[in-house]
Amino acid sequence: TQLLEQSPQFLSIQEGENLTVYCxxxxxxxxxxxxxxxxxxxxxxxxxxxxxxxxxxLKRLTFQFGDARKDSSLHITAAQPGDTGLYLCAGAPSGGxxxxxxxxxxxxxxxxx
Amino acid sequence: DAGVTQSxxxxxxxxxxxxxxxxxxxxxxxxxxxxxxxxxxxxxxxFQYYEEEERQRGNFxxxxxxxxxxxxxxxxxxxxxxxxxxxxxxxxxxxxDWKTTDTQYFGPGTRLTVL
Numbered sequence: 001t002q003l004l005e006q007s008p009q010f011l012s013i014q015e016g017e018n019l020t021v022y023c024x025x026x027x028x029x030x031x032x033x034x035x036x037x038x039x040x041x042x043x044x045x046x047x048x049x050x051x052x053x054x055x056x057x058l059k060r061l062t063f064q065f066g067d068a069r070k071d072s073s074l075h076i077t078a079a080q081p082g083d084t085g086l087y088l089c090a091g092a093p094s095g096g097x098x099x100x101x102x103x104x105x106x107x108x109x110x111x112x113x
Numbered sequence: 114d115a116g117v118t119q120s121x122x123x124x125x126x127x128x129x130x131x132x133x134x135x136x137x138x139x140x141x142x143x144x145x146x147x148x149x150x151x152x153x154x155x156x157x158x159x160f161q162y163y164e165e166e167e168r169q170r171g172n173f174x175x176x177x178x179x180x181x182x183x184x185x186x187x188x189x190x191x192x193x194x195x196x197x198x199x200x201x202x203x204x205x206x207x208x209x210d211w212k213t214t215d216t217q218y219f220g221p222g223t224r225l226t227v228l
Contacts, residue, residue, distance in 0.1 A: 004155075006155075031216075035219070042203050042219035042221045043156070043219045045217075088155055100161065100169055101205075103157070105153075105154055
């Protein structure tokens with residue numbers, strides 16, 4: 001069974017601080033997606049990374065896909081209260097037929113003003 | 114361009130009842146996947162529909178069934194509801210292109226409460 005482990009599970013920081021969220025697995029994924037979810041709503045796609053070693057930047061958010069395509073990280077610079085939410089990583093199994101996504105349990109981020 | 118829509122938003126049922134949830138995919142998408150998200154957990158894959166057939170299935174019992182219509186919309190049916198079926202049910206749509214990665218776009222979900 002393929003699993004994605006996210007860490008930390010909870011993160012509470014002050015506005016302006018930097019943070020990194022990790023997503024790790026022993027399995028290879030053909031792609032990995034990061035989502036942000038507000039309470040009671042569906043996940044909203046932030047980015048998809050496909051190539052091992054790939055780095056994508058979205059304003060203050062930097063996403064990296066590990067060289068071996070088994071892990072990923074999300075780094076937020078100068079966090080703002082609007083960044084508060086549940087961050088989920090989801091992997092598409094390698095060799096699969098573009099079917100199910102495997103999700104981590106998420107990192108609940110709280111940014112205090 | 115309308116995104117993924119789901120109905121109803123909330124639903125309360127009692128144990129043993131049956132429920133049907135509905136999903137309309139994003140315009141241009143032909144594939145619908147259903148996920149169950151329990152409180153404090155990440156979404157768990159239930160099944161995926163493409164060309165009106167179940168294409169892949171996760172580790173869920175036969176009480177969970179689905180359907181896809183010619184207009185690509187989909188339904189999720191759950192029979193003999195259990196307390197443990199209480200969750201946020203998410204629908205995600207995508208375009209099945211074998212050459213590209215499977216990026217899925219999620220709807221707002223249906224919150225099901227089983228009493």
